[in-house]
Amino acid sequence: MFDLDPARERPYPDARRPDEAPAPHPLLAPVTGLLGTWTGQGRGEYPTLAEEFTYAQEVTFSHDGRPFLRYEARAWLLDADGAPLRPSARESGWWRLQPEGRVEALITQPTGIAEISVGHTGDGTVDLTTQEVARTPTAKEVTATRRRYALTVEDTLDFVHDLAAVGHPLQHHLSARLFRCRPGA
Numbered sequence: 001m002f003d004l005d006p007a008r009e010r011p012y013p014d015a016r017r018p019d020e021a022p023a024p025h026p027l028l029a030p031v032t033g034l035l036g037t038w039t040g041q042g043r044g045e046y047p048t049l050a051e052e053f054t055y056a057q058e059v060t061f062s063h064d065g066r067p068f069l070r071y072e073a074r075a076w077l078l079d080a081d082g083a084p085l086r087p088s089a090r091e092s093g094w095w096r097l098q099p100e101g102r103v104e105a106l107i108t109q110p111t112g113i114a115e116i117s118v119g120h121t122g123d124g125t126v127d128l129t130t131q132e133v134a135r136t137p138t139a140k141e142v143t144a145t146r147r148r149y150a151l152t153v154e155d156t157l158d159f160v161h162d163l164a165a166v167g168h169p170l171q172h173h174l175s176a177r178l179f180r181c182r183p184g185a
């Protein structure tokens with residue numbers, strides 16, 4: 001009989017480093033530099049908000065040998081001294097790599113938003129723009145987002161997020177600079 005012991009090692013673990021098994025699918029070649037966990041800080045704004053805010057963010061990219069990345073991100077707001085204030089945005093999804101660096105992404109948030117985005121990757125940068133935004137009945141009115149993830153200098157990931165929501169056209173919502181987490185460092 002099949003052994004369902006949950007304590008057994010998973011047969012298909014996710015890899016978070018390019019040199020870790022399983023080997024990345026060849027279509028992942030333009031994005032293997034993203035693999036792993038990134039943390040850092042950013043700032044945000046929107047015309048509906050009286051003030052800018054600062055936040056911390058943790059982002060993880062992994063894969064299981066197939067031509068998509070698993071994406072997971074969470075953020076928390078920071079006070080003026082950099083201390084955690086409260087949990088903020090979370091999201092997770094799948095980035096499907098296609099030939100010629102084309103990317104299709106599915107990203108969902110607990111605020112009732114599901115983004116279907118398309119874009120392109122090359123030179124350490126991933127650009128994604130929503131093709132569709134689906135919303136649960138009580139979600140805020142988000143109509144579009146645009147994201148750029150850019151590996152600028154080594155082990156640094158810059159993130160910019162534009163948002164069209166609650167009657168406002170696409171404009172800056174977030175910018176962050178994240179640094180690669182080294183386990184045990």
Ligand code: HEM
Nearest residue numbers: 044048049053055057075088089113140142145165166174
């Ligand atoms: C690092 C990720 C993010 C952070 C730290 C963040 C932070 C914030 C903050 C602090 C607010 C003000 C309201 C509040 O205090 O909750 C806000 C509003 C909002 N955010 Fe974000 N956000 C993030 C990502 C996103 C994403 C991915 C979306 C949509 C796809 C989004 C859509 C919105 C919308 C629609 C509002 C409400 C605007 C309004 O009605 O005034 N945010 N965000």
